[in-house]
Amino acid sequence: MNILAIGCHPDDLEIGCFGTLAKYIKQGHKVSVCHVANGNMGHVEIMPEELRVMRFNEAEAAARVIGADHYAIDIPDIHVTAHNDQLVYDLSRVMRKTQPDLLITHYEQDYMNDHIQTFYSAFRASFAASIPHFHGNEAGPSVPVGPIYHMDTVAGVGFIPTEYVDISEEIDLKLEALSCHKSQIQWMRDHDGIDFLDFVRTCSRVRGYQCGAQYAEGFRPNLNYLRLTAKRLLP
Ligand SMILES: [Zn+2]
Numbered sequence: 001m002n003i004l005a006i007g008c009h010p011d012d013l014e015i016g017c018f019g020t021l022a023k024y025i026k027q028g029h030k031v032s033v034c035h036v037a038n039g040n041m042g043h044v045e046i047m048p049e050e051l052r053v054m055r056f057n058e059a060e061a062a063a064r065v066i067g068a069d070h071y072a073i074d075i076p077d078i079h080v081t082a083h084n085d086q087l088v089y090d091l092s093r094v095m096r097k098t099q100p101d102l103l104i105t106h107y108e109q110d111y112m113n114d115h116i117q118t119f120y121s122a123f124r125a126s127f128a129a130s131i132p133h134f135h136g137n138e139a140g141p142s143v144p145v146g147p148i149y150h151m152d153t154v155a156g157v158g159f160i161p162t163e164y165v166d167i168s169e170e171i172d173l174k175l176e177a178l179s180c181h182k183s184q185i186q187w188m189r190d191h192d193g194i195d196f197l198d199f200v201r202t203c204s205r206v207r208g209y210q211c212g213a214q215y216a217e218g219f220r221p222n223l224n225y226l227r228l229t230a231k232r233l234l235p
Pocket residue numbers: 008009012115
């Protein structure tokens with residue numbers, strides 16, 4: 001399968017689903033990751049333009065840790081909106097290039113608007129990418145409308161998983177990828193008073209307790225028409 005995971009900020013997929021993505025890759029599937037916001041405002045001291053470049057490189061390194069292809073859209077933080085037609089074009093171009101059998105993205109009730117808008121943008125783009133006349137055909141063949149899985153919210157707030165993936169063997173790789181986001185380890189400490197790596201390990205442990213695994217990630221399928229399938233798609 002081809003799996004495309006679309007996250008908002010350069011570290012969101014690492015937090016929500018990198019264990020699962022690493023597991024897919026181990027099983028021989030092809031995984032691409034794409035972040036929508038450039039993360040340029042996620043620091044107290046580093047100025048946006050410098051941080052934007054730094055965070056792209058951090059995400060690139062994190063993708064390399066698990067062996068995923070890395071794509072990025074360059075929307076400034078706090079400015080992600082699904083009404084941005086150019087963003088939908090850009091995401092549909094990534095979809096036509098990667099031809100996903102499955103899309104993983106945020107849950108529509110996550111904690112901040114940029115995350116929610118990333119879901120709506122991906123939802124809109126994944127339908128648009130199936131339309132041959134949308135933005136011409138220069139970006140590759142159209143993609144059938146397919147299944148979407150929502151990854152966990154930050155800290156699991158308001159999110160009841162309906163499916164779990166055991167990531168006990170991938171937790172170290174997940175945390176290694178996360179630790180590529182050095183700017184965020186400092187930002188989370190300064191802005192939120194959080195030990196980032198401990199936070200993510202603990203959330204994965206809690207999801208593990210819920211399903212009888214040591215560490216796990218939780219998901220919910222998107223239940224709209226054309227998104228449903230009789231197959232188990234998660235690894
Ligand atoms: Zn985020």
